[in-house]
Amino acid sequence: MSVIVLSEDNFDEEVRKTDKKVLVDFYADWCGPCKMMAPAIEKIAEEVAEYAKVGKVNVDDSPEIAEEFGIMSIPTLLIFENGEVIHKHVGVTDKETLMSELK
Amino acid sequence: MYDIIIVGAGPAGISAGLYARRANKNVLIIYSGESNLEKAEKIDNYYGFVNGISGKDLYENGIRQAENIGVEVKKEEVLNIEMTLDGFAVKTIDNVYESSVCIIATGNKKLRPNIKGIIELEGKGVSYCAICDGFFYRNKNVVVIGNGKYAVSEAKDLENIVQNVKILTDGKEMEADTTFDVDTRKISQIIGEDRVEAIKFEDGDTIDVNGVFIALGEAGGSDFAKKIGVILDKDSIKVDENMATNVKGLYSCGNSTGGLLQVSKAVYEGAVAGLSAVKYLNERK
Numbered sequence: 001m002s003v004i005v006l007s008e009d010n011f012d013e014e015v016r017k018t019d020k021k022v023l024v025d026f027y028a029d030w031c032g033p034c035k036m037m038a039p040a041i042e043k044i045a046e047e048v049a050e051y052a053k054v055g056k057v058n059v060d061d062s063p064e065i066a067e068e069f070g071i072m073s074i075p076t077l078l079i080f081e082n083g084e085v086i087h088k089h090v091g092v093t094d095k096e097t098l099m100s101e102l103k
Numbered sequence: 104m105y106d107i108i109i110v111g112a113g114p115a116g117i118s119a120g121l122y123a124r125r126a127n128k129n130v131l132i133i134y135s136g137e138s139n140l141e142k143a144e145k146i147d148n149y150y151g152f153v154n155g156i157s158g159k160d161l162y163e164n165g166i167r168q169a170e171n172i173g174v175e176v177k178k179e180e181v182l183n184i185e186m187t188l189d190g191f192a193v194k195t196i197d198n199v200y201e202s203s204v205c206i207i208a209t210g211n212k213k214l215r216p217n218i219k220g221i222i223e224l225e226g227k228g229v230s231y232c233a234i235c236d237g238f239f240y241r242n243k244n245v246v247v248i249g250n251g252k253y254a255v256s257e258a259k260d261l262e263n264i265v266q267n268v269k270i271l272t273d274g275k276e277m278e279a280d281t282t283f284d285v286d287t288r289k290i291s292q293i294i295g296e297d298r299v300e301a302i303k304f305e306d307g308d309t310i311d312v313n314g315v316f317i318a319l320g321e322a323g324g325s326d327f328a329k330k331i332g333v334i335l336d337k338d339s340i341k342v343d344e345n346m347a348t349n350v351k352g353l354y355s356c357g358n359s360t361g362g363l364l365q366v367s368k369a370v371y372e373g374a375v376a377g378l379s380a381v382k383y384l385n386e387r388k
């Protein structure tokens with residue numbers, strides 16, 4: 001499965017109302033480190049497709065979501081379970097760590 | 104355009120330079136400021152020196168040895184390393200140098216000052232990258248903690264976005280010229296629960312701030328790494344057995360990758376980084 005583009009319109013549906021774990025990548029197009037992270041995020045989305053979801057929030061397009069989760073630095077990666085944030089990583093994070101947290 | 108730019112002229116950077124130059128690559132080493140080696144009064148556990156050798160001598164010998172075989176060596180402080188379409192742009196105070204490969208061999212600089220609240224508030228208002236995170240502080244008050252040209256450069260990246268930026272030296276003397284407001288008082292704590300709210304000084308005074316950017320002394324390997332998107336392991340740069348980072352064409356070696364903080368390990372890793380860089384360049388052609 002590919003990375004879901006998240007916005008105000010689908011955040012509840014895709015992230016809060018699902019029984020799967022969800023990895024959400026907060027990023028922006030002008031953020032260099034975010035671009036480094038992007039290929040790994042796409043790979044994770046493919047590899048966990050059977051049991052978890054992966055989405056991304058563009059902080060320029062959806063500042064409200066970034067604000068709600070107190071995002072002050074990008075990339076920030078949040079992992080949700082049952083609508084709650086269970087892991088938070090600020091900065092580029094290695095794929096293995098994220099994969100193991102999505103299990 | 105250089106084949107390889109190495110930042111740092113300690114045992115790691117010089118060793119990388121020697122191997123790369125011997126393989127006929129066009130190599131620039133840029134360094135400035137103290138090396139750990141320079142501070143070591145005597146190195147007496149490194150191979151081949153019957154009576155040991157002073158760290159300063161070993162350091163200076165290394166730089167001369169590299170120059171002797173045709174490595175270009177410049178003494179300039181590096182402020183930032185950026186990715187370009189075909190490699191890297193290494194920005195110093197006065198110049199920009201470009202290369203296909205970059206090797207970070209800047210030793211181990213402490214990333215964080217010992218100030219209460221810093222770790223707890225990372226990502227909640229404490230940041231290590233002005234160009235990455237400035238956006239979140241539009242029209243807000245921020246401070247940069249640092250006392251050198253690196254702090255001034257971070258403050259400049261912020262000034263057009265935020266409402267107000269001040270430099271706090273945390274008790275140190277300001278070592279760079281600047282028109283920014285500078286406060287030299289010692290800081291006792293960064294205050295805030297979910298977000299940074301204020302800075303408290305040791306004299307009991309507090310100022311309200313929304314963001315705190317850390318830019319101590321000279322920029323170090325992990326500062327560069329954070330801005331490029333290199334994966335760190337705590338404050339060390341994460342590398343594989345070829346000294347490659349997660350960023351293509353970017354390598355690191357010596358104290359900046361953590362582990363055993365000794366000359367022998369820095370020399371070994373430098374050799375591997377130099378050879379890996381050569382292999383990468385040859386295969387790319």
Ligand SMILES: Cc1cc2nc3c(=O)[nH]c(=O)nc-3n(C[C@H](O)[C@H](O)[C@H](O)COP(=O)(O)OP(=O)(O)OC[C@H]3O[C@@H](n4cnc5c(N)ncnc54)[C@H](O)[C@@H]3O)c2cc1C
Nearest residue numbers: 111112113114115134135139143181210357358364365366
């Ligand atoms: C007091 C002391 C005693 C020691 N004793 C021993 C010992 O007995 N035996 C032993 O094996 N090891 C010893 N060490 C450790 C050893 O010095 C280090 O492991 C070794 O120097 C690491 O090499 P390096 O090349 O990674 O980094 P360093 O030697 O620290 O070199 C870093 C280089 O990066 C440059 N640099 C950093 N930031 C910038 C920037 N922004 N712009 C441009 N250039 C930059 C510096 O100028 C320097 O050239 C000692 C260290 C200390 C402090």
